[in-house]
Amino acid sequence: xxxxxxxxxxxxxxxxxxxxxxxxxxxxxxxxxxxxxxxxxxxxxxxxxxxxxxxxxxxxxxxxxxxxxxxxxxxxxxxxxxxxxxxxxxxxxxxx
Numbered sequence: 001x002x003x004x005x006x007x008x009x010x011x012x013x014x015x016x017x018x019x020x021x022x023x024x025x026x027x028x029x030x031x032x033x034x035x036x037x038x039x040x041x042x043x044x045x046x047x048x049x050x051x052x053x054x055x056x057x058x059x060x061x062x063x064x065x066x067x068x069x070x071x072x073x074x075x076x077x078x079x080x081x082x083x084x085x086x087x088x089x090x091x092x093x094x095x096x
Contacts, residue, residue, distance in 0.1 A: 020041040027040045038046075 020039075023041040023044070024039050026037040027043055029036050029038060029043065
């Protein structure tokens with residue numbers, strides 16, 4: 001299984017290397033403070049990395065929100081179970 005993973009990684013790196021070599025032409029990037037010339041392949045890698053970081057930050061924020069909600073619900077459940085145990089231990093009054 002490890003061997004197949006190494007072959008897959010090697011093929012992926014080979015494809016990335018050929019992509020970078022085929023797209024080595026410089027591209028001018030205009031941003032607010034100035035301009036820069038970068039190879040197209042590097043620009044695409046940087047853009048992809050920025051997108052991954054943004055996606056990771058959003059996912060982490062959702063994860064922490066879910067943990068916060070789960071913690072609040074666990075506290076609420078514990079309180080409800082305690083209240084239920086107290087109600088079950090109370091003697092019933094005779095209605096007649």
